[in-house]
Amino acid sequence: MTTDHPFGDSPRSSETTPLRPWTLRILLWLIERKLKRKVRSDKGTMRHTERDLWAMRWVGEQAAVRFDHVRRLLGRFPQGEDTNPRILSENAARHVIERWRDQGYARFEPILAREPGWLWLTKAGLHEAGLQMTYYKPAAARVGHLHLVNWVRLSLEEGEPDASWKSEREIRAEMEKSRKSRKQKHVPDAWYFRPGATGAWKSPVKIVAIELVLVCTAK
Numbered sequence: 001m002t003t004d005h006p007f008g009d010s011p012r013s014s015e016t017t018p019l020r021p022w023t024l025r026i027l028l029w030l031i032e033r034k035l036k037r038k039v040r041s042d043k044g045t046m047r048h049t050e051r052d053l054w055a056m057r058w059v060g061e062q063a064a065v066r067f068d069h070v071r072r073l074l075g076r077f078p079q080g081e082d083t084n085p086r087i088l089s090e091n092a093a094r095h096v097i098e099r100w101r102d103q104g105y106a107r108f109e110p111i112l113a114r115e116p117g118w119l120w121l122t123k124a125g126l127h128e129a130g131l132q133m134t135y136y137k138p139a140a141a142r143v144g145h146l147h148l149v150n151w152v153r154l155s156l157e158e159g160e161p162d163a164s165w166k167s168e169r170e171i172r173a174e175m176e177k178s179r180k181s182r183k184q185k186h187v188p189d190a191w192y193f194r195p196g197a198t199g200a201w202k203s204p205v206k207i208v209a210i211e212l213v214l215v216c217t218a219k
Helices: 021-036 050-062 067-074 090-102 123-128 143-159 168-178
Strands: 106-109 118-121 164-167 190-195 205-210
Touching: 050 067, 050 090, 050 118, 050 123, 050 143, 050 164, 050 168, 067 090, 067 118, 067 143, 090 106, 143 164, 143 190, 164 168, 168 190
Parallel strands: none
Antiparallel strands: 106 118, 164 190, 190 205
């Protein structure tokens, strides 16, 4: 009596053939099972974490972020990679960047010699982050200023988590959408909305224009 079950026939001790019938049945059953295994519909698609979406939006708003600041940014929401809550390790930060790059959402390249690389979003990354902005690749002449602005935003947000920041790119995107770009010649690096004291004669929100200038001093 025979059976289709792969383990139905047991080998005889007297058999010495290299490939026994029961062994062949097991192999064929395993191959058939593997071929029939259901493939996930989202295979090959990055499954975003809450940190991914938040950090991608932050990077897009700021135009570009240097690697040391990327580590600081991701360190705000550690996901078991590190015990230090302030800054993510280099390996963990590179892993996040590689996932973004593999999906075509970001680019990461060195811009200035002897400095860490820079991260910025592609058109697909901007769309994924929900940002209606034009693609921007940082120029070497601008990265010093960008790094300073990013440092200020990181420091202010860490010190005042209830405050909010509107970047120059966000301001310009809103102006272009409302066709007011020609009426306003200068745009600050950011608008900073700081919660104020409430009361009859006090404003609940203080709006501060952020304008940063790099100054080189000779020694």
